[in-house]
Amino acid sequence: MMVGSRNASQACASCKYQRKKCDPHCPLAPFFPQHRRKDFMNVHKVFGVRNVLKLTKNLGFKEKSEAMKTMIYQADVRVKDPVGGCCRVISELQNRIKHLEAEYRLLLEQLAVCRVQKQAKAPHLYKQQQL
Amino acid sequence: MMVGSRNASQACASCKYQRKKCDPHCPLAPFFPQHRRKDFMNVHKVFGVRNVLKLTKNLGFKEKSEAMKTMIYQADVRVKDPVGGCCRVISELQNRIKHLEAEYRLLLEQLAVCRVQKQAKAPHLYKQQQL
Numbered sequence: 001m002m003v004g005s006r007n008a009s010q011a012c013a014s015c016k017y018q019r020k021k022c023d024p025h026c027p028l029a030p031f032f033p034q035h036r037r038k039d040f041m042n043v044h045k046v047f048g049v050r051n052v053l054k055l056t057k058n059l060g061f062k063e064k065s066e067a068m069k070t071m072i073y074q075a076d077v078r079v080k081d082p083v084g085g086c087c088r089v090i091s092e093l094q095n096r097i098k099h100l101e102a103e104y105r106l107l108l109e110q111l112a113v114c115r116v117q118k119q120a121k122a123p124h125l126y127k128q129q130q131l
Numbered sequence: 132m133m134v135g136s137r138n139a140s141q142a143c144a145s146c147k148y149q150r151k152k153c154d155p156h157c158p159l160a161p162f163f164p165q166h167r168r169k170d171f172m173n174v175h176k177v178f179g180v181r182n183v184l185k186l187t188k189n190l191g192f193k194e195k196s197e198a199m200k201t202m203i204y205q206a207d208v209r210v211k212d213p214v215g216g217c218c219r220v221i222s223e224l225q226n227r228i229k230h231l232e233a234e235y236r237l238l239l240e241q242l243a244v245c246r247v248q249k250q251a252k253a254p255h256l257y258k259q260q261q262l
Contacts, residue, residue, distance in 0.1 A: 045182065045185070045186075046178065046182060046186065047177065047178060047179070047182065048178070048179045048181070048182050050179070051176065051177060051178065051179050051182075054176070055176075055177065055209070055213050056213070059213065059214065063214050066214050066215070067213060067214045067215075067216075069218075070214065070215055070216045070217075070218035070219070071216070073218055074205065074216060074217060074218065078186070082186050082187070082190065082198060083190065083194050083197050083198045083201065084197070084198075084201055085198075085201045085202070085205060085217075086201075086205055086216075086217035086218070086220075086221065087200075087201035087204055087205065087217070088201070089217075089221055090217065090220055090221060090224065093221065093224035093225065093228065094224065096228055097224065097227055097228060097231065100228065100231040100232065100235060101231065103235060104231060104234060104235050104238065107235065107238045107239060107242060108238060110242055111238060111241055111242045111245060114242060114245040114246060114249060115245060117249055118245060118248055118249040118252065121249065121252065
């Protein structure tokens, strides 16, 4: 994938945007092939090429790949929502959790009431079961 | 807060870092006073001053303030977790929701069973109630 020289039409989205030669050691080429121009533009707009390179400099390929994915996601969200970004996503998920926890507690109470009622309405059955 | 001239010791964290004069119209001063140097450094490291200014350029003060808060949070998370950033937080919250939903369904089933048992063990009481 990353061997040999790349001509202009094969340049990665980053090098194509910067109008520079995309050599076989281009650090962004594996993550931003030409057809991922939109991803690159978002990441460039939000983080900037220099910051992305600095932030991922000391990571191995697997971690770097994961970091790029998470930055692509974050940049996409920030471009769509310049005020909230991922924080709005986090906040909405936290609200969903609070809501689910409240519903869960309610159900737990209903179950406890049901069990008490079951025992109260047929106490003889429970006594038989206990024998 | 933002009126009058600022001397070197009053310069905001951004201007102090860039060693430039912090004038009363400094766009970052309201969000990065001198004592929030760490927040500024994180935001600068992750997004860069230029990108922050571009991304918030067309926002009103209230929205800009909210955008700065969310970028400060995101930058802090990214500095602590360069691979996952906020995406790891989102992923963990999504897992928590899945877990809660599964627990909720289980409880719902237990409640349904309890109600059926309650009715089966004391059917005469239900008949009386229906009259």
